[in-house]
Amino acid sequence: MLSVGILICSPQVQARDYGQHGAIFPVIERDLLKQIQSRLIAMQKSGEMDRRNAELKSRTLAKVERPAPVAGLINARATRSWQFDPTIMLADDILDAKGKRIWARGARVNPLDSVRLRSDLLFLDGDDAGQLKWALAHQKKAKLILTKGAPLLLMRTQKRRFYFDQGGKLVRHFGIKALPARVRQNGRMLEISEIALLPDRRSAQ
Template sequence: MKTSQIAAGAAFICSVVFLTALSAANAESEPSLRMPKPQRVKPCSKPQIKLEKLPALGPLTEVIEPNILEAFKNRMRRMKQDGSYDRRFAENKNKIRRALEAPEPAVELSSAQALRVWDVTPSIPERLPEKMLRESRQIELPRIPRALLFIDGSDEQNLTAAKRLIRTLPDARVVLTSGSIAETSERLNRRIFFDQGSSLVRTFGIRQVPALLFNGETGPQCAEFPADEPELVLPYLRP
């Protein structure tokens, strides 16, 4: 082999070694150019908790009461076996149906024997300052959209009075203070409402029926009138 070829081979080998060393040095100086070696994920280990049993602070008594859930299941099982469950279910269903058809009135109202008319006034707390009390008394109450006729649906005279008054006030709403909603609706041939809990009669101060809430000359008014003379309230109605 010629000397020139040997020298050329040696020079090539030296250049390769030099380039390899240079690339390694650059890789060490720029770590961002290197691909990170994937790390092996270690599973989370549960912390070792040592349970400590504390000593009793006093005498212990065994629980002798029966399990409430098991006692309830056993009772229901016995009720279904002897038929009392079905009987009680039917009684409650009938009770709810009767309460919907004829709710129980919270306040028993007597029949009106004479005409009584009064202005409906707002309920203002007396704790307000004197200035606010004077200003609130000067506020004019808004007109009610339609008259409310309060009657006892179980009283025949109240039903007759309602029929006579509805001819003059066809838009009036009939509100029962007692009686059957379905039967009164059929008798008067119109939709019937019920004063649940007697909240309306308490609010307007109604003590007897029939009574009418209407728009008077000075604002909303309420009147109690005899069932056989419903026309007594007509002169107070605002045209």
């Protein structure tokens, strides 16, 4: 502390001006909200905003009418079937409405013990006329799930409900590689079949 006091009180300690090193630029700040507002007003006056809204609406409707197809699927060349165990291990406790624990974390639960699969699930390429004809003719009670095509258009023309496997989550979950494919309940298991359609009569097992 003594040395610090000496330095502070000493008349020989002087501040020095080391001059200017490098370029110095003025700080210019703009109000971001005002800038955005000005841009929006200009877009509105020029009609650019209306054009962009129309383009966005058109793209959104196009995606709804025809979602992105699921990649990597082929037409089944041979019929094959396998069993799928839907049993899952719970990551957390399952509680009822009153907070009472129904299932404990870590328990293995088969959903088919509580809820049956009410109808077969049929996965198909909605742009394949043969798959579509076979599905409508032979699977009247099945849930038709598209991996490609226009579900809303088919609902309007065929007068029945179609679903779409967004992002291919279901086909990946079941291990489906080829179409059409069928998922049906077989006791406590699910039987999954990739079905090769005969080109002459488009029928299957």
